[in-house]
Amino acid sequence: MTIIKRLPGLPIERALGVISGRWKAVIIHVLLRGPKRTCELEQQIPSLTQKVLIQQLRALEEHGLVYRKVSADDTRCVDYGLTPLGLSLEPLIVQLQKWGEHHAEALGDTERLLPCEAVVRPVPKTAKK
Amino acid sequence: MTIIKRLPGLPIERALGVISGRWKAVIIHVLLRGPKRTCELEQQIPSLTQKVLIQQLRALEEHGLVYRKVSADDTRCVDYGLTPLGLSLEPLIVQLQKWGEHHAEALGDTERLLPCEAVVRPVPKTAKK
DNA sequence: CCGCATCCAGTGCGATACTG
């Protein structure tokens, strides 16, 4: 495993490398609203396995966007939140979102657009062609 | 094949889906400096196979970011360029780049940073751990 | 509740060779 961070030298690719991953953007988006504990994240993004969630969080952590903190009182609880570096992503996230909408409009593909709050994704899964 | 564009409903993911791909960002970055023909692209991004190049271009075309035009005089030449939609990506690209640099600095990882003109990538390949 | 270990399918992309 160990999502080693051999990030590309080109800044653009580096940035993309950090935030691309099936769920990273979504997770960041959720965390922008404040720290969450694992189970909360799981609930807010139903169609996401625990394993993958942790996996993505680890990657984000490794890249310095997310911190992980074990709850002081209950050792079994863990909080995840954005580091300053993670927070600095906000404008980018916003712009990505805007452009995504723009793109959908330009292609007359707006019906499929989901409100960005609808983190709930009904599992597209084997939805191809 | 046929890179069907089952793009996600969430705008952020949609945007990411469109520009993520091993070489897409780089290609767009190059095309921002004006239309190019296939062989030019090949030269400017040495560590990129022709097959993959075409592949990525097709995807971009399918998503409306790139147009493809057969040269009027010489049928064997083809031009690729950004559509208005593709051009509308510029600010995003710029911001991605900036953030990438910011990220590298924050992690004290600047030595590996390449100038964004250095589209030439010496093939990191199996460069892990 | 949190996280890890396995297993496994899909696929992105690189190498190479061939066609018009």
Place this chain on the structure above:
DNA sequence: CAGTATCGCACTGGATGCGG
């Protein structure tokens, strides 16, 4: 020059089950 066809590998991420 532009594009296609094949093959192969490595990686991502989904399902499931175990352990602290």
